[in-house]
C-alpha cells in the first residue's frame with residue numbers, strides 16, 4: 501500500500517551516500533536551503549533564533565539536537581557533551597527548558613550501559629535546571645531497550661523524563677498501560693519508521709484506529725499526555741473525547757513538528773489548547789528530513805521547487 505511503499509522508498513534513499521552529500525551541501529544553505537522548512541538551523545544558536553517568536557504566539561516548544569545511530573562510545577560521549585552545552589545555552593537564552601533526544605545518539609548501539617551513562621550526564625544538569633527530557637522512540641528493535649532504560653532512570657529517581665509510544669505497534673496498548681501505571685509522561689505518535697507486519701499495523705486505517713484508542717486511554721489514565729499528530733481527524737477525535745469527558749484543555753497537550761501545519765498549530769492555540777512545537781536542529785538532519793519526505797511525498801515537489809528556484 502502507498503503509505504508503506506513511500507516510507508520504504510525514502511528509508512532506502514536515506515541510505516544513499518551521494519544523495520546525502522548533495523543534500524548536505526545545498527539543504528541548509530543560508531536563506532535558500534530546502535531543508536530549512538523542517539530544520540531550525542545547524543547550531544543551537546540558530547535554532548534559538550528561529551523559534552524566538554513562538555512563545556509570543558502562545559506556542560510551547562521542545563528542542564531536538566538531531567543525531568542517531570552513533571557507532572562508537574566516543575561519538576556517543578561527544579553527543580552527550582553537546583547536549584550538556586545545549587542545556588547551558590538554553591538556560592542562558594531564556595527559551596523554554598524542554599528537550600527531546602534519541603538513545604542511539606547516546607550509544608544504544610554500542611551498549612546499554614553507555615546509553616544509560618550518557619543519559620545520566622544529561623539528566624543531571626537537566627534536572628537541576630528544571631528541564632523536561634523526552635526520549636524519542638526509534639524503530640521497533642529499540643522499543644524494549646528504550647522502555648527498559650527509562651524504567652532504570654525512573655527507579656533512580658529521575659522524574660522529569662518521559663517517552664513516546666507509536667500507535668502503529670501492536671504492543672503499544674500494553675506499554676501504555678505500564679507507563680500510565682508508573683505516572684510516566686507519554687507522547688503518542690503514529691510512528692515514523694517502516695516496520696514489519698509481524699509487529700506493526702500496515703494500513704493507515706488500523707494505525708489511526710489504534711491512535712484513537714490509545715489517545716482515550718492516555719486522556720483517562722495518563723499523566724499529562726502529548727497527542728502528537730498533524731492529522732485533523734486525530735485532533736478532532738481528541739477534542740471530542742476530552743469534551744465528552746469534561747476534561748480541562750490543560751489536562752494534555754497537542755504537539756506538531758516544526759514547519760508542518762503552522763496554520764493548525766495556531767488555530768489550536770486560539771481555541772485554548774496547549775500546543776508544543778518539536779524543533780529539530782543540528783548538522784545530522786538528513787535521516788530526519790527523509791522521514792518527513794516519506795510521510796508526505798508531496799513534500800518532494802516542495803523540495804524540487806526550492807532547488808529550481810535556487811538555480812534559476
Ligand code: FDA
Pocket residue numbers: 635636637638664666689690691692693728729730731732755756757760761777778791792793795796799
Ligand atoms: P499522517 O501521516 O496520517 O498525516 C496527516 C496529515 O498531516 C497529512 O495529510 C498532512 O496534511 C500532514 N502531514 C503529516 N506529515 C507531514 C509532513 N511530513 N509534511 C507535511 N505535512 C504532513 N515518530 C516516531 O516514530 N518516534 C518519535 O519519537 C516521534 N516523535 C514525534 C514528535 C512530534 C511532536 C510529532 C508531531 C511527531 C513525531 N513522530 C515520531 C512522527 C510521527 O510518528 C509521524 O510519522 C508524523 O507525525 C506523521 O504522522 P501524522 O500523525 O501527522 O499523520
